[in-house]
Amino acid sequence: MRVGRSRPSLHPVALAAGLFLAGVTAAASPTDGRASAPEIRVLIAQGEKHSIVRGDDLTVEVETQGGFRKIINRLRGVSFSYSEGRMRLDGSDIRGGRFAVGSSSGLFNYDGTLMRGRELKRGKVILTALPDGIAVVNAIPLESYLVGLVNGEIDSGWPMEAVKAQVIAARTYALLRMAAGGGVYDVRDDVEDQVYLGPGGEDERAAAAVRQTRGKALFRAGELVPAFFHSSCGGRTADAGEIWGAPHPALVSVECSDCEGSPRSRWDLVLDRVDLQGVLDALFPGSGDIRTLGIQERTGSGRVKTLFFATGEGRTLVDGEDFRKEVGYRRLPSTRFTVSGYEGKVLFRGRGYGHGIGLCQWGAKGAAERGMDHEQILRRYYRGVTIRRAY
Numbered sequence: 001m002r003v004g005r006s007r008p009s010l011h012p013v014a015l016a017a018g019l020f021l022a023g024v025t026a027a028a029s030p031t032d033g034r035a036s037a038p039e040i041r042v043l044i045a046q047g048e049k050h051s052i053v054r055g056d057d058l059t060v061e062v063e064t065q066g067g068f069r070k071i072i073n074r075l076r077g078v079s080f081s082y083s084e085g086r087m088r089l090d091g092s093d094i095r096g097g098r099f100a101v102g103s104s105s106g107l108f109n110y111d112g113t114l115m116r117g118r119e120l121k122r123g124k125v126i127l128t129a130l131p132d133g134i135a136v137v138n139a140i141p142l143e144s145y146l147v148g149l150v151n152g153e154i155d156s157g158w159p160m161e162a163v164k165a166q167v168i169a170a171r172t173y174a175l176l177r178m179a180a181g182g183g184v185y186d187v188r189d190d191v192e193d194q195v196y197l198g199p200g201g202e203d204e205r206a207a208a209a210v211r212q213t214r215g216k217a218l219f220r221a222g223e224l225v226p227a228f229f230h231s232s233c234g235g236r237t238a239d240a241g242e243i244w245g246a247p248h249p250a251l252v253s254v255e256c257s258d259c260e261g262s263p264r265s266r267w268d269l270v271l272d273r274v275d276l277q278g279v280l281d282a283l284f285p286g287s288g289d290i291r292t293l294g295i296q297e298r299t300g301s302g303r304v305k306t307l308f309f310a311t312g313e314g315r316t317l318v319d320g321e322d323f324r325k326e327v328g329y330r331r332l333p334s335t336r337f338t339v340s341g342y343e344g345k346v347l348f349r350g351r352g353y354g355h356g357i358g359l360c361q362w363g364a365k366g367a368a369e370r371g372m373d374h375e376q377i378l379r380r381y382y383r384g385v386t387i388r389r390a391y
């Protein structure tokens, strides 16, 4: 499970402003009342110089001014080479800025220069030439995406009510990213958004949780809720405003005593002088040699808002989340920690894993084990929400 996460906003990183996949994916307008599930564009690789897609009865389309034009049918493998902002379909003279590959079986294998041996499912593979190489996107039905996501974020063997709560939160997050539109993708497949494993992560319990909550999402005052989640809060979740400076009425700090079972419920990290100097120099080059450090300010939920470093050059203040990112999200699991001296080194003793905003995944598990259902769990971590179908 890779569930340490930190994301400052819901605004997608526009790989290339103004590029849209007209005619390839369903319009990302999840709340317009349509009955069919929308498609989500999942980024699986970028900066590729060579891409190979394999599958049964592959169909290749190239984007033209009038939309996509079919150029090849019934192949078992196609490869694309990148050069100076354009792609070329290998073995042909066909060049273009964007290609779409479909398959009759709905199963693909992808191999590239950087990303190798990736299994994909359903929908289409969209390859777009960007200034740094080929961006590879899998456009798939949102419900299929969710089945391949559950085991990337939690464990489908957890109590079903906790799994369903995770699915509804993840669906809501995905819908909001899709509604933002723009760029060549809606979500990344890693902790920057949500960890999507693809077909290899699917199982019957994940599929059942998705099926039983089909289309359901979290709303507040008629709007989709930015449904962030994290591994474990360590006793109290964070208010979105205290960490990202962007408060949201649904994302307020709440007590949680259900995540004690998390392996990162309590943790210690020892950093020596060289480690700490490296972190400070990376954040603020030229700050000078560290003489001492400590906590300058805590947030309302008890997380470290600011650290101070006293150096030969003066005093440097470091944002708690920036510090955690520089140390490494896995090494320093959260900003809910104390600092103390330890035989010439510094001991960070903390609780929880992740940014602490929204649903606490291990707390959802503990709550489900106590008999709470998925709607009760969601209403606990997202205040004032309505749970209803978005499509």
Ligand SMILES: [Zn+2]
Pocket (backbone or CB within 6 Å): 232, 233, 234, 235, 236, 256, 257, 258, 259, 360, 362, 363
């Ligand atoms: Zn918790």
